[in-house]
Amino acid sequence: MIRLCLSLTLLFALLALPFASQSNNSTVTAQPRLGAGRKYSTIERLNLERLRAVNQDLQKFQRLRGNVSLRTGLTDTKAILHAHAEDSAHTGGTRPELLAAAKNVGVKIIMLTDHVRPPKDFINDSWRGLRDGVLFIPGAESEGFLVYPQRPIIAAHINKSFKSREEYVRLVKQDGGNIFLSHVEEKPDWETGELDGLEIYNIHSDLMDEGEFVKWLQGSFTNPDRLKQIEQAVAEFPAEVFGALQDYLPTVIAKWDRDLPSHRLTGVAANDCHHNQVFTVKAVSNDAIEVTAFPDPPRKITTAQAPRIAEMLKGRQAGDIIAKLDLDPYERSLSFVATHILLNELNESSVRQALRQGHAYVAHDWLCDATGFAFIAERNDKRIGVMGDEVKLEKGLKLRLAAPVAGTIKLFRDGKVIQEMISDKLNFALSEAGVYRAEIWLTVDGELRPWIYANPMRVAKP
Ligand SMILES: [Zn+2]
Ligand SMILES: [Zn+2]
Structure with a gap:
């Protein structure tokens, strides 16, 4: 079975919609369900004011970012x-x-x-x-x-x-x-x-x-105000737009x-x-534009289908590029x-081995570079394991975590949150066997966004 990739799904969704119906400035009435930590929909996140606020928080993290002294080795x-x-x-x-x-x-x-x-x-x-x-x-x-x-x-x-x-x-x-x-x-x-x-x-x-965002994006190709908004957003806040x-x-x-x-x-x-979310809007005559969504052939839309195209065509010659969005x-x-893979050496066999062992964590580095994050097990203050490892439950065993900036740390045992705190570090004395993993979320423009997902430490019964 062939998988539909990111590109295909987005483009198919775009092409399945009639352009004309999206050309007016109608707002979407059905409120999409918001995911964990969200206060805003993706369309709201793409508002310039929101993007600017996100950007300011990202700059703040960059200023606060420190070196982690806890070591994985x-x-x-x-x-x-x-x-x-x-x-x-x-x-x-x-x-x-x-x-x-x-x-x-x-x-x-x-x-x-x-x-x-x-x-x-x-x-x-x-x-x-x-x-x-x-x-x-x-x-x-x-x-x-x-x-x-x-x-x-x-x-x-x-x-x-x-x-x-x-x-x-x-x-x-x-x-x-x-x-x-x-x-x-x-x-x-x-x-x-x-x-x-x-x-x-x-x-x-x-x-x-x-789905709502895809409709909104499609509508922007025949709506001059929205097209200007998204062009400006991509130019000024490219990472924030992607991160929306x-x-x-x-x-x-x-x-x-x-x-x-x-x-x-x-x-x-x-x-x-894939680098394939590239959209071009081109003038083809005094009453029509062509919208190209890579890799499909261009689609012609006329002012009869979408009247506001006339504003976009003002002062343009056939062949002029009206807009190009490279998302x-x-x-x-x-x-x-x-x-992030924890390696002894940068070579293929070390990478393969580390991935098998779970010596790795996932990070949304666009929020803040997570490099240096550590999640380890210590016994009597000596490191005996890093994320991905299995350690035996014994006296004096604890989990330690440290990150380059403070966020909302969630410690899970067997899929349930057992501790939650705002900090850049956590020490947890172990008294129970189980699978322990951690997440850190950052508050960005008033929303909680997942930042780091650590692979688990497995704590086995003695
Ligand atoms: Zn693909
Ligand atoms: Zn793929």
């Missing part, structure tokens, strides 16, 4: 899992473009996930190894998973030689390949016992509830919490970046969310 390295480049007709970005963006935003690991398009081999016909200081690991988005096999498996895809999901998992894992459940919201009952982990955040999953869609994904996290007690399962972030250049999607 490993190097915090930003990685992007689930990245598309040069892999399909609906992907706009290239690998050199991805590399340049990674260097600019401090990402050191790119784990590619090509759409499977035989005969192209997503391992051999891709990038592998260090390029300009960025480590590339090739893989695919396939059969509902993110797969990073050690060796090419394209022949198995062509010959359809795996007969079940279990066989496919075994094939990918052969000789140490990695595999993660992708688009978890659609797979609440999928077996995860043999997997390395799952996507606890996915930009595409987050977009699923943005951000939500907590409760059904995905619930699946993680359900499966964690029985086995280790590393939570990772999925950027699902998702790689730099922006890469800095929105990342999986």
Whole structure:
């Protein structure tokens, strides 16, 4: 089954709507349900006043940001899992473009996930190894998973030689390949016992509830006031505009919490970046425009369908570009969310091992760079484990957490919040076995937004 990616879903939604009906300035009456921590809908978040307020809070975090003295003993390295480049007709970005963006935003690991398009081999016909200081690991988005096999498996895809999901998992894992459940919201009952982990955040999953925003965006192509607003917003507050869609994904996290007690399962972030959210509005005659949403052919809209187009065409010649919106250049999607991997060394085998062990956390670095965040276990003041590890319940055992800025820390045991406080650190004396994980949320423009999701410390009965 072929997955519809971020791009496709957004574009299909756009194209399915009649342009004319969206051209007037009607406000959406049905109030969309707001997710955890939200006070504002995505459309409200895109108001310039809101974006400015978010930007001010982000600057404040930057000023307050300090070094974390608590140590994991490993190097915090930003990685992007689930990245598309040069892999399909609906992907706009290239690998050199991805590399340049990674260097600019401090990402050191790119784990590619090509759409499977035989005969192209997503391992051999891709990038592998260090390029300009960025480590590339090739893989695919396939059969509902993110797969990073050690060796090419394209022949198995062509010959359809795996007969079940279990066989496919075994094939990918052969000789140490990695595999993660992708688009978890659609797979609440999928077996995860043999997997390395799952996507606890996915930009595409987050977009699923943005129907009102998609309509609003489409309406802006035939509404000169709104078009001006969104152009200005993207120019002045690009990260804040991208971040407006951000939500907590409760059904995905619930699946993680359900499966964690029985086995280790590393939570990772999925950027699902393609660099393909590019929209162009062009004058084609004195009474019509063309709207192009990559990669589809242009669509013509006339003043008869949407009268306010006339204002946009004033003083324009046929062929003039009225507006171009580039919403998702790689730099922006890469800095929105990342999986921070705790490494001994920057090489493929260390990355694979760390991901298996859960030596990682997910962070929305666009809010504040989370680098340095630590979540460890200590016994008698000596570090005996880091996030992802399993430690034995013994006297003198405690959990310690520290972050570069203060936020709302939530400590969970077996999926339930057992402590919540506003701080940049937490010390917790352990008296019960269980799976302990932590989240930190930041208050931004009066809204609570998820910032850090730590992988769990497993505390086993003595
Ligand atoms: Zn795609
Ligand atoms: Zn994808």
